[in-house]
Amino acid sequence: MSRMPVLFVGHGSPMLALDDGPAHRFLTGLAGHLPRPKAILVVSAHWEAATPRVSSVEKPRTIHDFGGFPRALYEMQYPAPGAPDLAARVAELVPGATIDPARGLDHGAWVPLKLAYPAADVPVTQLSVQTPDGPKGALALGQALRPLRDEGVLIIGSGSLTHNLYEFRSPVQEQPVKPWVKAFADWVHEKIAAGDIESLLDYRAKAPYGPQNHPTEEHFLPLFTVLGAAEPGEAVLLQHQSYTYGILAMDAYGTALAA
Template identity: 50%
Template sequence: MPPFPALFISHGAPSIGLDPSPARDFLAGLGEAYERPHAILVISAHYDARRPTLTSGARPETIHDFGGFPDELYRMTYPAPGDPVRAAEIASLLRAAGFEAGGDPARGFDHGAWVPLRLMYPEADIPVIQLSINMAETPEWHFRLGEALAPLRERGVLIIGSGSLTHNLRAVFSGGFRIDSPPPAWVTAFADWMDAHLEAGDTESVLKAVEQAPHGSDNHPTMDHILPLFVAMGAGGGTARRIHHSSTYGALMMDAYAFGDI
């Protein structure tokens, strides 16, 4: 089995599992683009902890960490097994790289993990582990976290950073955007800048994107949804390849990238 790429996907609104869109179609076919992994490690924008923490339970629950959506969404589950043994191995790998990593056997799968995985692997029969981000740490810290995870790609583990290329919910709610609204210029300017620098392998610039890219702070008023990208970039190394490009609700770019795709 060749090494897996490290992926960054934009998971969008939880209702992506219900509403037709180009991003939904992309995610529904993404699981067939690569060999079946032995396990999946998801770094989600919705799992924030003070130290790198892995889901370590055998049967993680499905967390419905959102409000105001159709009842059907709250009835959905993703009963994929956890992998306590592999979680412990990943924690050891991170500790060897200087991170104070640990496990949480009670933590379940948040929607940044189970919503896209339900589209990618609907059978829910591949072990899944989540790894937290740390909103108090820098992009560089998250990149180093990804670098420590890189050996997993050769061990049959598919690493997925799940966030959003752009994520300003205040703009979504106040701007009157519909699901099919085109992205405004301040969103596309940032997305275009990111694509140019990601595909050029300009890691230093990408790590400073929120500070230096056009409208960086407008597109990421908080860092949670871009931090998984830095982890995927560290895990994959080299240049990125854009594997999906679309938008939803105007201000949410749904772009996805593969790092280290050979």
């Protein structure tokens, strides 16, 4: 079995599931560039826990963890089977990880998956982020998960390259990108391309507008898990780049995908 790629995606607003746009189209075509996974593990910014938690639910419910959106969004379901065997394997690999017997799929998981795998026929489970552990903890988490890639598991980190919703001004997707958002996204791209993990780990001090783009860290941490899951020397490449609402960089990064 060939090694599965590992991928970080921006899930943006839940409206990503409904509204056409560059990120929507990227995710819609994503599965065609990937080997067929045996199962999918999503590390979602919307599940924070003090210690690693992984869901063992056989039929995970679709969690609509948002408010104020059109009814059509709340009527969406993603009835993919769960992956309890994968959950058990994650618990073996990740120090201190425990099984959650009830957690469903939050929108950080089901929104991108509904676009990429609309048939909902690939088993999927979620793993929490540990925000207090910061980037170093998220990187170590990815390193612990590396063996899964040789076991047919697609690891997806779902968050956002920039995520300051305090700056949200309008529901219109196509707006001029804020200079402080672009400066940060460009810096991240430069450091990932150079393999400069140390600078990335210290992004709050070294990146332009680091804290402004991430008042809290949970949406950035899945990127570090993806960087950790890459093998030493394996290139992590920019797979998609776009912006929504002028403040959300929807960039996707991952190891090599098929053409």
